[in-house]
Amino acid sequence: MTEQLVRPDPISGFPEWLPEVRLVEQHWLDKIRQIFESYGFCSIETPSVERLDVLQSKGETSQEVYTLQRLQADAKDQTDASLGLHFDLTVPFARYVAANAGRLVFPFKRYQIQRVWRGERPQEGRYREFTQCDIDVIGQDNVPLHFDSELLRIVVEVLTALDLPAWTVNVNNRKVLQGFYEGLGIHDTMAVIRVVDKIDKIGPDAVSDLLASDVGLTADQVSATRSLALIRGTDSTVIDEIRALGVKSDLLEEGLTELGQLLDSFADLPAGTVTADLSIARGLDYYTGTVYEAKFLDWPGYGSISAGGRYENLTGSFTRKKLPGIGLSIGLTRIFAKLVAEGLIQTGPSSPTDVLVVVPSDDRRIDAQSAAATLRGRGLNVELYHQADKIAKQLKYASRKQIPFVWFPPFEDGRDHEVKDMASGEQSVADPAAWSRA
Amino acid sequence: MTEQLVRPDPISGFPEWLPEVRLVEQHWLDKIRQIFESYGFCSIETPSVERLDVLQSKGETSQEVYTLQRLQADAKDQTDASLGLHFDLTVPFARYVAANAGRLVFPFKRYQIQRVWRGERPQEGRYREFTQCDIDVIGQDNVPLHFDSELLRIVVEVLTALDLPAWTVNVNNRKVLQGFYEGLGIHDTMAVIRVVDKIDKIGPDAVSDLLASDVGLTADQVSATRSLALIRGTDSTVIDEIRALGVKSDLLEEGLTELGQLLDSFADLPAGTVTADLSIARGLDYYTGTVYEAKFLDWPGYGSISAGGRYENLTGSFTRKKLPGIGLSIGLTRIFAKLVAEGLIQTGPSSPTDVLVVVPSDDRRIDAQSAAATLRGRGLNVELYHQADKIAKQLKYASRKQIPFVWFPPFEDGRDHEVKDMASGEQSVADPAAWSRA
Structure with a gap:
């Protein structure tokens, strides 16, 4: 009897590595963990699977969720029908904090290095299964500003330790954006933020057009918004540049103070490590203060390799307690797979044997x-x-x-x-x- | 607007731990990895997801597979319909070896520590998501007997390092069983093995009954089979006990030599660490030589905490090449969760901070x-x-x-x-x- 052979090829969008490549990836994971722990972050892991109502508690990314079904379940058996694979580590973390709030010490500093899944069409930089390395600090009622600087320092330390091709961390502060737009007399500031966030992809002219046509800004408002969005700089002189635009509001002042302090705290780093970029906003609605994203300089079209920011309330879907926080996520697979594809991973032995x-x-x-x-x-x-x-x-x-x-x-x-x-x-x-x- | 809150409770069968418990689990994982690497095993990871034809290439456990579906996929879109979560690490490993055989160095020694999923009803010792720690050695055409002893030594070292409640590793050799039954003139030796394997659960009398009624053995055959199954011992004197039953065949002789050598190689370990148990067979059809399983002594009804054995062909479903091997699997979650439930995990700090x-x-x-x-x-x-x-x-x-x-x-x-x-x-x-x- 000759049985039919099954094709052993891997599935697209689900990366796997030869032992000598895996050894490098493991070395990366060890370094990342070591850096996270050196700042006192504890490890947690959550199940890969959550109830759909948990996964959809923020509504947004539902189209990317993989749901589970038992192969042999009959149609009437719906026991597992409400389960899906997590698509990020933030939603499960929020559920975990809500479920265990009474047993955690706050500010709660955790890291989480796990795989996540998205039912996306695979393309460069987009995988259906990939590893994220997240850290968050969650406070009760407030999270000291100290952590904005600490988390950014950790990202810098990780990206430096991985010895990557040139990158920078772009930072901004949502209060600056919102305060500036408010100072211009704009009401739907969120709509402006969403348009400005596209500047990287569509360019400043298209952004200006959209601000006028879709958001309905006046020519003066468009011009000031555009001027703000084009400000970039590696030290706190950007604060002066923003002030020079002559817009005023309390929220803007608050944001400028925070952004200025943050930039000052990186004065010891090599120039260009951290860049203030007044265009970035990180699309998601829930960031409220510092936001940042790291990108490769030589591949500007490639997605961000790390991103994060400060938010007002992590667990709002699960509890009436207010638990604000600040978090960051490093896209391990996105970085690693890119370097593998570019031939930039130097492999050595195929085993750990000395x-x-x-x-x-x-x-x-x-x-x-x-x-x-x-x-x-x-x-x-x-x-x-x-x-x-x-x-x-x-x-x-x-x-x-x-x-x-x-x-x-x-x-x-x-x-x-x-x-x-x-x-x-x-x-x-x-x-x-x-x-x-x- | 008051939105409806979502319940944050975890799902049954999907364990998660508080930080101080996770820290102990992490310590376990580090120890296991360190021991695996100290014997020169390399790490690989495979995707959590495989094509269904790969998952079903051995046919057996299909009812436990979780298949994937995209939440927003319309009924006609079957792109992901043929994907499922792996239910063990052996099938994905077989696919990996078949896919990469030309790029691996044989004997290929790999370890793999990953989560696996089974759509089972949760109960004590059974989880829907759990972590397995596997090592296998794959040869081309043959795998030296040396590895039977090396792998068992690794299990012993791991279980010892984890400082568990009393356990023993029960070993046997499928050639002894098959050779013995052949020597008794039994043709369907596999049927006998399957019945004898239940001795732990149903007892020797019920096994004897089944051997007569279901397999159709004669009274003499039943009696000899029963005598063999009841032999247990911690050194190679068991070989003499088996010989004393007076059954002869070439295969039995070969098995006794292998089993004797294996037991001799553990003479330096504390008595009771490794026990020859002539009843164990490890249900699966594909083991062909050494088989073993480790169990807690004080919870005999609790499933095996580690198991493995020697097989003739890992990759038969994928390639005509013959790649025999020997493997073992340590049920990390099964062990850890039991100790958590029994209150036997001594937790300390809730963070790695010094x-x-x-x-x-x-x-x-x-x-x-x-x-x-x-x-x-x-x-x-x-x-x-x-x-x-x-x-x-x-x-x-x-x-x-x-x-x-x-x-x-x-x-x-x-x-x-x-x-x-x-x-x-x-x-x-x-x-x-x-x-x-x-």
């Missing part, structure tokens, strides 16, 4: 095994070669896997152990109880 | 920030308290989160930094550039 211990002969297996155990006990990752093959074959295995060291237990009684550095080819006597990687 | 740096006053924030940065740069996890609250309040925050050390930057110029050990209450002068946890 040392391959040779099995010289079946008689000597015990010595080899005990050398391996000794080295392992000292924190090294050690493979014991699996059978007494010819030494050349064992060495070839090590070099194919780019294992950096090969260990030779004594080939006969009374001889010493030796270790070979595969890069230099040097071989020297060594003691498994004392040797370490140079 | 040191909380106090902000004595707004003037002193810079000093506090710089002390935090210095400590962080030296590998410590450091929270900077978020505002210049009263010191008592800052200390209370540290003690609620069980942060072990509180750092006091100088309250005025010319004074020293001090650090307080929250457990002992001791406070002493310290230098952020030199201090370390005792």
